[in-house]
Amino acid sequence: MLTVNRYKCCYCGACVGVCPTCALELVETWLEVSTECKECGLCAKICPVGALEVRA
Amino acid sequence: MKCDLVVVGGGPGGSMAAKAAAAAGLNVVMLEKRQEIGDPVRCAEGVSKRSLHKMVQPEPEWISSEVKGARLYAPDGNSIVMSEDKSGGEVGYVLERKVFDRGLAMLAAQAGARVMVKTRALGLIKKDGAVCGVSAMRIGEPIQIEAPLVIGADGVESKVGRWAGIDTTLKLDDIESCAQFLVQDASIDDDYTEFFLGNSIAPSGYAWSFPKGRKLANIGLGIQGSRSKPGEAVRLLRQLMKSRFPNGRVVEMVVGGDPCSGPINSAIADGVMLVGDAARQTDPLTGGGILNAMKAGAIAGEVAAKAISAGDFTRKGLQEYEARWKEDIGKTLARSFQLKEFFVKLTDKDINQLIGSLAKEDITKMDLGGMLRVLFRLNPKLLWSLKSLII
Known part of the structure; x- marks a missing residue:
């Protein structure tokens, strides 16, 4: 599953822009992940601070 | 409602x-x-002064500083200077967003x-x-x-x-993963926006310094999403700070994704x-x-x-x-x-050649188009595929 490290996330929304299934939503400082997430990992790759990780 | x-x-x-x-x-x-x-x-907060005035009458407090021009550094350290009214892009004012x-x-x-x-x-x-x-x-x-x-x-x-x-x-090719620090450092040039090019500095992107006055600047970089990995933008920015601004004091952190x-x-x-x-x-x-x-x-x-x-x-x-x-x-x-699409593919050697070729040219009065035409004349082989865009 996709995990968000809330201590690292700087809530910039870059991940939301690349998500192919529209599974991410930035609510001010809180990144929400919906059940639409296909765990493709594109968001983790571009996260400037490395706050996202797809874990088995 | x-x-x-x-x-x-x-x-x-x-x-x-x-x-x-x-x-x-x-x-x-x-x-x-x-x-x-x-x-x-x-945001790195740079805008062209002339274009902004065409849109709106800016209040003085919207603007952190005004710059005279831009300086571009090749990976080998050689640099060129473009003046404010000709560099056309995002220099002129540095805003307080x-x-x-x-x-x-x-x-x-x-x-x-x-x-x-x-x-x-x-x-x-x-x-x-x-x-x-x-x-x-x-x-x-x-x-x-x-x-x-x-x-x-x-x-x-x-x-x-x-x-x-x-x-x-x-797509990952079409977003730049960016990180930026607001930095206080005596070595900051308050009068010029600076751009640092090179694949080890910012792969398929660039690093920047947008001065905000009194030795304060937005120092950051963007890298192409397809060449990023988790946390890479911040890691590279820390590396840039160490090599270019070792005594810099970071007072704010900014990250973001820039559509390209x-x-x-x-x-x-x-x-x-x-x-x-x-x-x-x-x-x-x-x-x-x-x-x-x-x-x-x-x-x-x-x-x-x-x-x-x-x-x-x-x-x-x-x-x-x-x-x-x-x-x-x-x-x-x-x-x-x-x-x-062309520039993201350039090697450091190519960038050194392009910027080095301008060393003896007076480009301070040129706009981007003029500079590209000079570059084309001096580096026809390297820039051949851009022929239709330049001439």
């Missing part, structure tokens, strides 16, 4: 749209999901727009397939705002387009117009998006007023917006996209 137009997003594009539409007599509601407009910043964005929202409010903060759009309300408003969450409470027209100015993370059937998803896809083919759908980063109107070469968002926003606001008075909210009724933004910024964006 009922109104003529809902603008989703209170950045420069949204505020200009709301201002123009309200000034033309529409009943406008502008939604901003954050509780404070303009904060946190996701927190104050600037709020100032533009105030202009929209003064023109009569209703601004709602801490209000997040959840989706478009549709009736028989036609857009008839926006459902939103306002300070934790659901609200429905009925309106026949919606402008999506909701930035890099835009949802309005996707809700309306416009695919704005960015070139604009989407169509920024309109029935009942919907997209502006700014939401429409991917960011310049793909420089990453600058403020002025394009403001221009597109102002056009969209005017066209909204015309559509309301004509009673036509269909794609056809909004066609004027599409034609006008393409006429105004579309050609430059298309050219910048092609240039970006």
